[in-house]
Amino acid sequence: MKQFDRRGEREFSFGTDGVRGVANRGLLPEDALRLGLAAARLFGGPMIVGRDTRLSGGMLSGALAAGAASGGARVVDLGVLPTPGVAALAPRLGAAVAGVVSASHNPFPDNGIKFFSSEGRKLPTEKEREFEAMIFEVPVRPTGAGVGAVERLDDATEMYVAAALERLRPSAEGVKVLLDCANGAAFEAAPLAFSRIGADLTVIGNEPDGTNINEGCGSTHVDGLDVAGHDVAFAFDGDADRVLAVDEKGNVVDGDKILAILARDLKERGMLAGGVVVTVMSNLGFFKAMDSLNIPCEVTPVGDRHVAEAMGRLGASVGGEQSGHVILSEHVTTGDGIVTALAILDVMVRTGKPLSELAEVMNMYPQTLINVTVEDPASAKSAAVSERVERAVAEAEARLGTEGRILIRPSGTEPMVRVMVEHVDEAVCCGVCEEVAEVVAGVGVKA
Numbered sequence: 001m002k003q004f005d006r007r008g009e010r011e012f013s014f015g016t017d018g019v020r021g022v023a024n025r026g027l028l029p030e031d032a033l034r035l036g037l038a039a040a041r042l043f044g045g046p047m048i049v050g051r052d053t054r055l056s057g058g059m060l061s062g063a064l065a066a067g068a069a070s071g072g073a074r075v076v077d078l079g080v081l082p083t084p085g086v087a088a089l090a091p092r093l094g095a096a097v098a099g100v101v102s103a104s105h106n107p108f109p110d111n112g113i114k115f116f117s118s119e120g121r122k123l124p125t126e127k128e129r130e131f132e133a134m135i136f137e138v139p140v141r142p143t144g145a146g147v148g149a150v151e152r153l154d155d156a157t158e159m160y161v162a163a164a165l166e167r168l169r170p171s172a173e174g175v176k177v178l179l180d181c182a183n184g185a186a187f188e189a190a191p192l193a194f195s196r197i198g199a200d201l202t203v204i205g206n207e208p209d210g211t212n213i214n215e216g217c218g219s220t221h222v223d224g225l226d227v228a229g230h231d232v233a234f235a236f237d238g239d240a241d242r243v244l245a246v247d248e249k250g251n252v253v254d255g256d257k258i259l260a261i262l263a264r265d266l267k268e269r270g271m272l273a274g275g276v277v278v279t280v281m282s283n284l285g286f287f288k289a290m291d292s293l294n295i296p297c298e299v300t301p302v303g304d305r306h307v308a309e310a311m312g313r314l315g316a317s318v319g320g321e322q323s324g325h326v327i328l329s330e331h332v333t334t335g336d337g338i339v340t341a342l343a344i345l346d347v348m349v350r351t352g353k354p355l356s357e358l359a360e361v362m363n364m365y366p367q368t369l370i371n372v373t374v375e376d377p378a379s380a381k382s383a384a385v386s387e388r389v390e391r392a393v394a395e396a397e398a399r400l401g402t403e404g405r406i407l408i409r410p411s412g413t414e415p416m417v418r419v420m421v422e423h424v425d426e427a428v429c430c431g432v433c434e435e436v437a438e439v440v441a442g443v444g445v446k447a
Contacts (some may be wrong), residue, residue: 014201018112027111052213068148072141072147075151076093076095081160099114129305177200179204180218182213184237227246236337240303259278261359304320320335376416383440392440405422406422421436
């Protein structure tokens, strides 16, 4: 999110995943109200609004709804619901636009606002630019009967789970499943969905208190997940649009392996269309695996928006990111952690193979990722393309040769530069990454 003062006003531009900031400092209720009003003017109504479990969620979603209502839109408050649930219910509820208040995997103090179209898809870039242009306009607002109403929908979770299971309902009787809901938006929906298919469930991270979302749990802390006695574990992020898995042996199955498993399964069943779409962050092992399976890959910049746009253009069945944000176009319009977990479980049940065996579809190249914190997003962009960093990258590429690669990328949601290195030799991988990260820190690290 880019913000700066202009004649006492705050100007926003949508980042890779909407608008984000520290709640009540970088993202104010006043900002949410302006966004809601602009949404009502641009899309009309009705508008649906959902949120994750952050303490600031009610404050910001209430302001977003109030802004839309002041613009004349009828607003339906879905309460706490996974981001993909809000997207899924948009067409079912006849919404003109859907708003989500969430900062996904970010720490608890952060929050954000993003929007989906009436079809449940991320807004195209040109529509976001139009949206931005309207945020600080001062329109004539309706009065009397022209003011929009704000209503509450109490069964949104039930509706979302029912919709997900309409298209993907594996029989999981006797399968021991561990769910880590990250004390986030999946805390009710995920257990409900997996109980409906008969899984033998253990659930953790399902006691949100407003401040513990993503805290030592969920997909950002999957390495410490104890899967003893379970066939598979699934760990969601705060808004449940991502999921990572852990096999019965305790090995993490990340987004790349999930994508490889699903792509191979679709190909073997003659149901893979348009290849697979991934980002530049996917592991080299993934590309080698897809090449061996004769599955074409389309590579995009980081961000689920880019993945979704490429999938639409190619008519692709599956795409996503290493982070566990996976889009299965037969079932969903955006990344959905619960649907992805159901799809993995479906492959396990149909093939009779444990997840550890399915994950052998690809071998991971050693990968090191270092996040270098900088002053602000602008500093991240300038540091990433500075002469010193570019020279360090060129030297690293020469050292890595054909058996590795390096990627420097400013984050789209946080003030940091991500330095990622892969190489067949783990020691080389770590060493090169640390050396380049030190250079990046020298030109842009926050004091």
